[in-house]
Amino acid sequence: MARARTSKGRFAAVIAIGSVIALVGSTAVAPAANAANHFFGDISDVAVPRAECGAGSRPERALQGQVTAEDRNSGRSRRGYDCNLTQVGNVRGAGGGIVSATYDHCSYTGSLFPGNNLVRQPGVQVVDVADPSAPKVVDSLTAPAMRGGTWETLKVNKKRKLLAATSVPLLWGGGYFAVYDISDCEHPRLLNHGAGTATPLPFTSHEGGWSPDGRTYWASGVFPGHLSAIDVSNPSSPRVIWQGLHSFLGHGFGISPDGNRMYLSNMAGVTVLDISSVQRRARFPQVRHLAAYLWPDGQLNQHSIPVTYDGRPHIITADEGGSGGVKVFDVTRVNKPKYAAQIKLEINLPENLDSNLRDSMGNSLFSSNPHYCAADRPDDPTTLACSWESSGIRVFDIRDLTKIREIAYFNPPAQKNSTIADLPNSGHVLSSIIGVPAIEFLSLGMSIVNGKAKLNDALGPRSGMVVGGDMSTDWCFSPPEFHGSQLWTTCSDGGFYALRLSPSVYTPPADQESVSG
Numbered sequence: 001m002a003r004a005r006t007s008k009g010r011f012a013a014v015i016a017i018g019s020v021i022a023l024v025g026s027t028a029v030a031p032a033a034n035a036a037n038h039f040f041g042d043i044s045d046v047a048v049p050r051a052e053c054g055a056g057s058r059p060e061r062a063l064q065g066q067v068t069a070e071d072r073n074s075g076r077s078r079r080g081y082d083c084n085l086t087q088v089g090n091v092r093g094a095g096g097g098i099v100s101a102t103y104d105h106c107s108y109t110g111s112l113f114p115g116n117n118l119v120r121q122p123g124v125q126v127v128d129v130a131d132p133s134a135p136k137v138v139d140s141l142t143a144p145a146m147r148g149g150t151w152e153t154l155k156v157n158k159k160r161k162l163l164a165a166t167s168v169p170l171l172w173g174g175g176y177f178a179v180y181d182i183s184d185c186e187h188p189r190l191l192n193h194g195a196g197t198a199t200p201l202p203f204t205s206h207e208g209g210w211s212p213d214g215r216t217y218w219a220s221g222v223f224p225g226h227l228s229a230i231d232v233s234n235p236s237s238p239r240v241i242w243q244g245l246h247s248f249l250g251h252g253f254g255i256s257p258d259g260n261r262m263y264l265s266n267m268a269g270v271t272v273l274d275i276s277s278v279q280r281r282a283r284f285p286q287v288r289h290l291a292a293y294l295w296p297d298g299q300l301n302q303h304s305i306p307v308t309y310d311g312r313p314h315i316i317t318a319d320e321g322g323s324g325g326v327k328v329f330d331v332t333r334v335n336k337p338k339y340a341a342q343i344k345l346e347i348n349l350p351e352n353l354d355s356n357l358r359d360s361m362g363n364s365l366f367s368s369n370p371h372y373c374a375a376d377r378p379d380d381p382t383t384l385a386c387s388w389e390s391s392g393i394r395v396f397d398i399r400d401l402t403k404i405r406e407i408a409y410f411n412p413p414a415q416k417n418s419t420i421a422d423l424p425n426s427g428h429v430l431s432s433i434i435g436v437p438a439i440e441f442l443s444l445g446m447s448i449v450n451g452k453a454k455l456n457d458a459l460g461p462r463s464g465m466v467v468g469g470d471m472s473t474d475w476c477f478s479p480p481e482f483h484g485s486q487l488w489t490t491c492s493d494g495g496f497y498a499l500r501l502s503p504s505v506y507t508p509p510a511d512q513e514s515v516s517g
Helices: 010-024 069-074 350-360 427-431 438-449
Strands: 003-005 030-039 081-083 085-091 101-103 106-109 124-128 136-141 155-157 162-166 177-181 207-210 216-220 226-231 239-245 253-255 261-266 269-274 288-294 299-309 312-321 326-330 338-343 373-375 383-387 393-397 405-411 481-483 486-491 495-501
Touching: 069 350, 081 085, 085 405, 101 155, 101 481, 106 486, 106 495, 155 207, 162 207, 177 216, 207 253, 216 253, 261 299, 261 312, 269 299, 299 373, 299 438, 312 373, 312 438, 350 438, 383 481, 383 486, 393 486, 393 495, 405 495
Parallel strands: 030 288, 253 299
Antiparallel strands: 003 030, 081 405, 085 495, 101 106, 106 124, 124 136, 155 162, 162 177, 207 216, 216 226, 226 239, 253 261, 261 269, 269 288, 299 312, 312 326, 326 338, 373 383, 383 393, 393 405, 481 486, 486 495
């Protein structure tokens, strides 16, 4: 199925210095002798079957995943939409940042610079969810990395009970790094008071995450594709032990359970790296480029989740932009991958991208794409839950990759016309000076050229909303993490949500272990 061809102020000052140091010390990722690019030109363009909504649901009224221009303008979107997934509790706070994390009975709200510093409790908010019907903010984390904006770096390692993040003021940052002990999840304890907190470390970042054993925190940058490994064997004294340039652009990633392989997102696909020498702490570690997986739909791949089906390694990988949806690959043989499945909503199909633009005008940069997903267990997962930007939280039955279907969704009420004063920690509010969903233009243009979409059909009652968005839907970016029959997540405007899946569509497996990469 694949055609292979071989080819080869304070924060600002610290970030600038750290970036220069990091780049000067970098080494290029070495290609393996048999590394190849695998282009999947036959990706399907079919939506998964719609969820069958039970009694009491407030279902969508048009295409799957669509919030119509008419619903946005009439105020209907402020009531939200739900199907077999209902709200148990919510705390809006100052907004949900970009990516948040959960552990035990707590949730940690990602911070956004500079807005998170304008609230009474600056930094990363600690939410107590012991009573999911009444979640409450009980603490905040104020290390420089947490106040500098955590973007997509706030991650938990459950094995070692550690929470970490880097400072990303706007898309790209570095220098500050914080590690917290979350054994008492309501009262995290900062472990590294020196390196990464009092003094910066030489790395850059946009995204970050843990090796499964919790000994290494990896920080990935965007352009020029800078990747750093931070040794956290001793959390009180983190240190950078490897750096390299891997490709033109880097994003999120997933790491195999043994810690030896990284599936690193690039612009329109995944770069596979051998990180085993860093994992085993070789004296002079080298990271090898094993393969790259590329496809024509979707731009800005976001992250990957390594899972197994019948013992065979797979990755589930999401495209943040370009209506590429979620893809599944069998990576048993890393340099001979097999395309196994794709998850798209009707609003993501090429013939509907004109409607997508018509609806999304005035709601700023993002429209309806997956951002972060979580599977309910790493081996033979039964269910996948994804944040789907303006389409809310979407839940899929993935037990059989040939019969994937949607089983539930929750699209939270729009917090219409909120301001920075109301939600200083919402990226949606901060970007709403722009009304155009620019991240969709390339995929729409491709659909028009291919005769699938029509420019005239992209025009509608919101087409003039080029400047000044109205926040007619929320943006959901965080992984919806499984906690029994509940999903805990945050959305940019609505903040933290505890959601319950109907027992008619989901029974938690006994070995449930939420995993997002």
